[in-house]
Amino acid sequence: MAEQQAVAPRGHKVLTVVGDSFTPEGHRVATYITAKFKERVSASGTTWRHVDQEMKLFYYNKFVKRYTWVDGQEDQFKATWNTYCAKLYRDHMYYMRKKGTRPAYVSEAICSAWTTAWATERWQANAEKAKANRNTEPGGPSTGTARHTSGSRSIVEHTIDLERELARQPTCMEIFLKTHKKKDGSFVDSRSQTLHQEMTERVAQASQPSAVGGESQSLSTDDLNEIYYDVVGGRTKNSTLYGLGSQAKVAFDRLRNPVGCASSSSSGEMQSLRRENQELRSQLKSMDQRMADMDQWRADEEKKRAERDKSNEDLMAQMRAIVASFTQASQGSESQETQDPSDGGR
Template structure:
């Protein structure tokens, strides 16, 4: 096992973990890890999970040559490194498997060992299932495969960059918009466009003034996050659509729970209460308007049915009662 003292930092770059991502420059960290996989290969390493401890220790030592953890965060640091390796190793070997000939830096005996596993019936079935899952239209036929415009940078990196520019925290809807729209403002697919339309409608409903003359209610950032969670349908397969690694930052309890459910937050309760209050006020206003219309109808009707004789005649001169007395 690798044993490096925390004090021995030297010129190494200290990384912190946000969600399941290294920051800063997580995309550069990914590139560095991938480059080290090309230095040495092992026969047991047809997948990261099957790679023996000798191989994993070698790659970890290479990683620690330029990166280190924050004080007291070694366990979290290594766990995140392992997650990176699982994803990046899988991606690299998928690329290599498409080649007719093995990469020049992969030893012949290692490549032969991998080929035995990859050519097996069990592996081919799993590969076929994975391919179908990647190509599935999760939002329905015609919506296309899920896409984004985040590029090689994680959504967490995009979030931190925008927050630094705006000098404030941003909500899930803002994160979604910056990672699912092209430069011309159009969305990457029909699903993302539909989600944005739904969010616009929901936020407009919440923002409506409850009574005449009252200022519109502006939902808090937490409230918008809760609306987003509801609109996308919560967590599915330990993921929340459109958020990537940022989901663990915004909804840590939801993404770590085995059921994939999240307890309603105070802001979510606030939204429900405002909706109920708004509906009650609208009902009361409608009732008052109906009563006013009935009153006006009765008033107009009373003016047309009362005969003129029922009103005093002010056209005749008023005679003093003393003038009518006999002399």
């Protein structure tokens, strides 16, 4: 993966979109996004889809004050940010519900609104469905739920590390082994072990000499990735691939999409993303205008207040002058009245 270079605005970090992940340090990006969820909350935000648009704009504004995109990736940047937020917000709200206590940054009114929504029959039914999906055993009965050793870092990040270690593009199986084996060398679950055994057998078969006594065939990275694709059963309905997650997008988009179809599909997706981005820009511009109008109103009010203060000071000065003049005149009058009458006859 060749890294693209870009000059970031002062104080900004440049992020590259790989698959549907941010690099570098996608896990730190995720932590930053989650922290912003705690700065402001939406009363309607029981899920990311229900978070009001103004709140999403607030979160995005915070994000682009710290991060920026590689040239040519603005649309992907926005789409990836939205994907991150949807997942992180879901996890954020799940742990809040699981804990069962109101966080300090959530008001009682908003917490009450969320609790009411979570108690509805429809919500409970969806929650049970999601729970069942999380507990699904993709490898079949008694194989356990899907597990890995990636930790908080995405598989894309582990792939980049592995590429640096190997000084070449790693195969899907190498990525799988890095993220599905424990420190002691054992696999995280029975499905991982079974997949490795089958993959080893398939590679051995594909490498056999084409003629008796000939040399074993050398398989390219694409050949090995094709075998992996077949062994794991292809992509799921959400375009992921067992053992690779979003890295499947990087590994198989070129292999599985004919040039014409890929270009047409990508063009439609890009147009949709551009429209969404344009709408966001318009909303941001409108928000900026409202903020500018508010700043102007405050400046006008401050100017009016200063003028009123000056007018009041001038009025007070005039009143003090009148009082001083009146006092002086009164003192003069009293002085004449208290003169000795005999002085006037002399």
